Amino acid sequence: MEKQPRFLSSRLLLKNRVCEVTLNRAWLGWKDVPAGRRSINNALKAGDYCVPVSEIIAVREIDMDSQTKDDGRWQKMPQESAGAHPYAFTVSYVDRGSKHRWRCCEVTFNCPDGVLCQQWVQTIKEQLLLLTSRPKSLLVYINPFGGKQQGKRIYEQKVAPLFSHAAISTDVIVTEHANHARDHLRTVADLKKYDGVVCVGGDGMFSEVIHGLISRTQTEVGVDESCPEEELVPCNLRIGIIPAGSTDCICYATVGINDPVTSALHIIVGDSQAMDVCSVHHNGTFLRYSVSLLGYGFYGDVLMDSERKRWLGPARYDFSGFKTFVTHNYYEGTVSFLPAFNTLGTPRDKIKCRAGCYVCQHNEQQLSEGRHPCRGEKDVSDREEEGKWQVIRGKFLAINAASMSCACPRSPKGLSPAAHLADGTTDLILVHKCSRLDFLRHLLRHTSKDDQFDLAFVEVHRVRRFHFTPKHCESNLELDLKENGKKLFSHICRDHPACGCATVNSTWNCDGEILQHAAIEVRVHCQLVKLFARGIEELPVFEDLCNPSAI
Numbered sequence: 001m002e003k004q005p006r007f008l009s010s011r012l013l014l015k016n017r018v019c020e021v022t023l024n025r026a027w028l029g030w031k032d033v034p035a036g037r038r039s040i041n042n043a044l045k046a047g048d049y050c051v052p053v054s055e056i057i058a059v060r061e062i063d064m065d066s067q068t069k070d071d072g073r074w075q076k077m078p079q080e081s082a083g084a085h086p087y088a089f090t091v092s093y094v095d096r097g098s099k100h101r102w103r104c105c106e107v108t109f110n111c112p113d114g115v116l117c118q119q120w121v122q123t124i125k126e127q128l129l130l131l132t133s134r135p136k137s138l139l140v141y142i143n144p145f146g147g148k149q150q151g152k153r154i155y156e157q158k159v160a161p162l163f164s165h166a167a168i169s170t171d172v173i174v175t176e177h178a179n180h181a182r183d184h185l186r187t188v189a190d191l192k193k194y195d196g197v198v199c200v201g202g203d204g205m206f207s208e209v210i211h212g213l214i215s216r217t218q219t220e221v222g223v224d225e226s227c228p229e230e231e232l233v234p235c236n237l238r239i240g241i242i243p244a245g246s247t248d249c250i251c252y253a254t255v256g257i258n259d260p261v262t263s264a265l266h267i268i269v270g271d272s273q274a275m276d277v278c279s280v281h282h283n284g285t286f287l288r289y290s291v292s293l294l295g296y297g298f299y300g301d302v303l304m305d306s307e308r309k310r311w312l313g314p315a316r317y318d319f320s321g322f323k324t325f326v327t328h329n330y331y332e333g334t335v336s337f338l339p340a341f342n343t344l345g346t347p348r349d350k351i352k353c354r355a356g357c358y359v360c361q362h363n364e365q366q367l368s369e370g371r372h373p374c375r376g377e378k379d380v381s382d383r384e385e386e387g388k389w390q391v392i393r394g395k396f397l398a399i400n401a402a403s404m405s406c407a408c409p410r411s412p413k414g415l416s417p418a419a420h421l422a423d424g425t426t427d428l429i430l431v432h433k434c435s436r437l438d439f440l441r442h443l444l445r446h447t448s449k450d451d452q453f454d455l456a457f458v459e460v461h462r463v464r465r466f467h468f469t470p471k472h473c474e475s476n477l478e479l480d481l482k483e484n485g486k487k488l489f490s491h492i493c494r495d496h497p498a499c500g501c502a503t504v505n506s507t508w509n510c511d512g513e514i515l516q517h518a519a520i521e522v523r524v525h526c527q528l529v530k531l532f533a534r535g536i537e538e539l540p541v542f543e544d545l546c547n548p549s550a551i
């Protein structure tokens, strides 16, 4: 076939207005040509548009019978554009709305002749083919019972049409039981034919997918994932999240909104965002991975209570949250942690993790230089030891490790607003025993501009590893209860007058799943997985960048 030019510029009709339409490798732009003027100047004005080629979803030719060709969809041609020129093509592209929402927009250009029309369509298609980071084939898992049980409908009505419009092929599996997606990913024969995995559901569904993928990757390269000291190998396949769960914090904190269409468009344009993963062990045996919240005390108790109220849907967390707040349990134990050493950023600075985050890039680079030392540089394990373990014993209302901000609709700034998605650290938040009123002040600050860490009973540390040992360690608990039962219970009952029952330990909430052990060892693995996301965009800045003189 004849090679198409990379640069095109033509006068075409857009809704019966003459437009100068320009395409190069980076941009598609169009602007009105004022009546009676032969040339136009290059400055953009209001009403002029340009779209990065990387954000074009698809292009299709419209034939003279006013029906679309190419992708097999039939559609009426817009009335206004059916005027003077009989040939037309439609470009679908990403349009930014408010609050990080993306929509698929369309523009139809009419051409004076068929050859020119085809040349435009072919050239745009060729530009799109050069975008190698876009997925062509996806494996999709739908949890039909996540959130408000709308996963299947959301996928079929909002996402599948976009994927087919973008010529992405899919294999779709509606899960039949918990861990279906995880186990399928571990064993499915030909995973290499896919460019990514998509989960439709909440944080629990995403957790299944990372467990399956991480496990499979380590098996393939012969790494023992159950060993706490192993360097885990990053997963190649990117993961997309179509939010259809109860909290959707991983989607919200990586995209800026929990909106299925926005997420589908980030998948289509082939975005990539690396993400840290914590491994959680108990006495050296592997328990689970976590990417968002590991919470003991308050968030552990909320989860434990809310699991019994699944029928309430997402509202279960508010009911259990209120109940847990009133109960006001605290738990004794010892937290020891290895502070992040030699890294940019602190949990209380105001530097938020945003698209193209410099802190994440810098810290990952520091770590990988340590991992592959050259010219006498120290090995990472030596460098880690340069930081000193710190130990804090106390009575805690909550112990939270936030590996990302954990922003979600309940708290748009999240549990740790300055935590980073991919910097190899987690923010360890310790809420010491305090009055209900003080704890309420702390909780309320998650929903306002005030600093939730600026309270005497709250401390926060950016760490690479941490351990927690409850005062009444599981292995000793039986013995404790036998020997000191009376004393122990009287102590507990006095400390927990509201609950009426003795709760010795809390449980860990690990991305919404309950852990079976209270004593855990946690280690952050920098950038172990990748998402079809780009991090939260700072501002809709494309107006500034869109200068046709750069075209």
Ligand SMILES: CCCCCCCCCCCCC/C=C/[C@@H](O)[C@H](COP(=O)(O)O)NC(=O)CCCCCCCCCCCCCCC
Residues within 6 Å of the ligand: 202, 203, 204, 205, 245, 246, 247, 248, 249, 292, 293, 299, 302, 303, 317, 318, 321, 322, 325, 406, 408, 410, 411, 414, 415, 440, 443, 444, 446, 447, 509, 510, 511, 512, 513
């Ligand atoms: C008084 C208002 C206080 C608002 C405080 C909001 C803090 C919210 C931080 C949420 C961090 C969420 C981290 C993500 C966890 C998810 O991985 C995980 C699983 O998600 P999935 O079900 O989609 O699979 N989700 C969760 O564990 C849910 C945690 C939600 C906690 C909500 C707590 C609500 C607290 C309400 C307290 C009410 C006190 C009222 C006093 C008068």
Ligand SMILES: Nc1ncnc2c1ncn2[C@@H]1O[C@H](COP(=O)(O)OP(=O)(O)O)[C@@H](O)[C@H]1O
Residues within 6 Å of the ligand: 142, 143, 144, 145, 146, 147, 148, 174, 175, 176, 177, 178, 179, 180, 200, 201, 202, 203, 204, 205, 206, 208, 244, 245, 246, 247, 248, 512
């Ligand atoms: N078909 C299924 N039946 C029952 N449970 C499932 C199914 N598919 C996935 N799950 C489990 O449902 C739990 C919640 O899923 P999730 O998608 O996170 O929804 P939610 O946000 O409402 O908690 C997860 O633990 C997941 O493993």
Ligand SMILES: [Ca+2]
Residues within 6 Å of the ligand: 276, 402, 403, 404, 419, 420, 421, 422, 423, 424, 425, 426
């Ligand atoms: Ca992190």
